[in-house]
Amino acid sequence: MTDATMDRDFAGLTEKIARERGFSCASYKERCLRRRIAVRMRARGLHTFADYARLLDTDGREYDLLLDALTINVTKLFRNWDTFQAIERVVVPALWERPDPELRIWSAGCASGEEAHSLAILMHRYVTAREESHRLERVSVIGTDIDRNSLDAARQGAYAESAFVDTPAELRARYFSADAPYLVHPEARRLVRFERRDLLREPPPAGELHLITCRNVIIYFDRQTQEALFQRFHDALAPGGFLVLGKVETLFGPARARFRGVEPRERIFRRQ
Numbered sequence: 652m653t654d655a656t657m658d659r660d661f662a663g664l665t666e667k668i669a670r671e672r673g674f675s676c677a678s679y680k681e682r683c684l685r686r687r688i689a690v691r692m693r694a695r696g697l698h699t700f701a702d703y704a705r706l707l708d709t710d711g712r713e714y715d716l717l718l719d720a721l722t723i724n725v726t727k728l729f730r731n732w733d734t735f736q737a738i739e740r741v742v743v744p745a746l747w748e749r750p751d752p753e754l755r756i757w758s759a760g761c762a763s764g765e766e767a768h769s770l771a772i773l774m775h776r777y778v779t780a781r782e783e784s785h786r787l788e789r790v791s792v793i794g795t796d797i798d799r800n801s802l803d804a805a806r807q808g809a810y811a812e813s814a815f816v817d818t819p820a821e822l823r824a825r826y827f828s829a830d831a832p833y834l835v836h837p838e839a840r841r842l843v844r845f846e847r848r849d850l851l852r853e854p855p856p857a858g859e860l861h862l863i864t865c866r867n868v869i870i871y872f873d874r875q876t877q878e879a880l881f882q883r884f885h886d887a888l889a890p891g892g893f894l895v896l897g898k899v900e901t902l903f904g905p906a907r908a909r910f911r912g913v914e915p916r917e918r919i920f921r922r923q
């Protein structure tokens with residue numbers, strides 16, 4: 652098979668996925684998509700994109716497995732604890748000091764909700780330490796993702812042992828049930844809600860936001876899409892609001908000048 656035929660079949664397959672499952676492959680890095688699709692093809696003993704596209708027509712389960720492979724929903728509670736420490740030290744007090752009646756936090760690409768729950772826990776811990784729990788209803792955390800199965804898991808708020816590798820023992824003891832499956836404490840959980848939202852095709856949650864975390868998501872998008880998202884995040888944030896990216900992600904393009912790096916190592920930026 653020639654490279655041109657392979658490229659044509661790959662384009663046909665990605666258009667099919669976008670059309671039938673609403674996953675807009677065109678904005679993702681092609682190298683990454685090819686690698687992920689190749690894993691599923693190997694698992695099914697197929698060698699061409701065209702054969703794999705035909706399999707998808709008759710095998711809904713394989714389609715689900717492919718979308719799982721494409722969305723890459725691995726995550727953890729308090730993933731990169733250093734980053735959460737910086738959020739707790741720098742971001743949480745600055746948010747709480749704001750005069751706004753509501754504090755709105757968005758975990759964009761939240762997978763099964765670990766990041767959203769971790770943020771709610773930090774807010775809860777800070778506010779209760781100040782004996783201001785009666786004002787907790789100011790805080791709302793919205794977790795969004797494109798992947799429905801992940802969101803179903805997020806809404807359960809129940810985690811396996813493996814989700815805790817980055818979680819300090821003290822937070823685990825205070826905010827999770829003692830027995831498996833480990834449930835997030837209702838006081839933190841009630842601050843969080845989840846919605847399906849495609850970052851590439853749908854706007855951010857309505858209203859001004861005060862903190863956006865979008866970690867380990869944009870890395871899969873092409874450069875142009877990343878730049879457009881940075882601009883969208885900027886516009887969605889209130890002045891002085893925070894943006895947190897993943898450890899290996901960087902803010903670049905025209906929107907960069909509109910943010911100040913407050914903890915550059917932890918990829919924490921503040922809207923000017």
Ligand SMILES: C[S@@+](CC[C@H](N)C(=O)[O-])C[C@H]1O[C@@H](n2cnc3c(N)ncnc32)[C@H](O)[C@@H]1O
Binds near residue numbers: 761
């Ligand atoms: C690796 S997880 C990151 C989870 C969490 N933010 C973290 O850092 O641990 C990437 C998530 O991005 C989601 N995602 C990928 N493309 C998306 C899109 N277009 N819109 C919304 N979520 C998307 C995937 O479904 C997946 O759950």
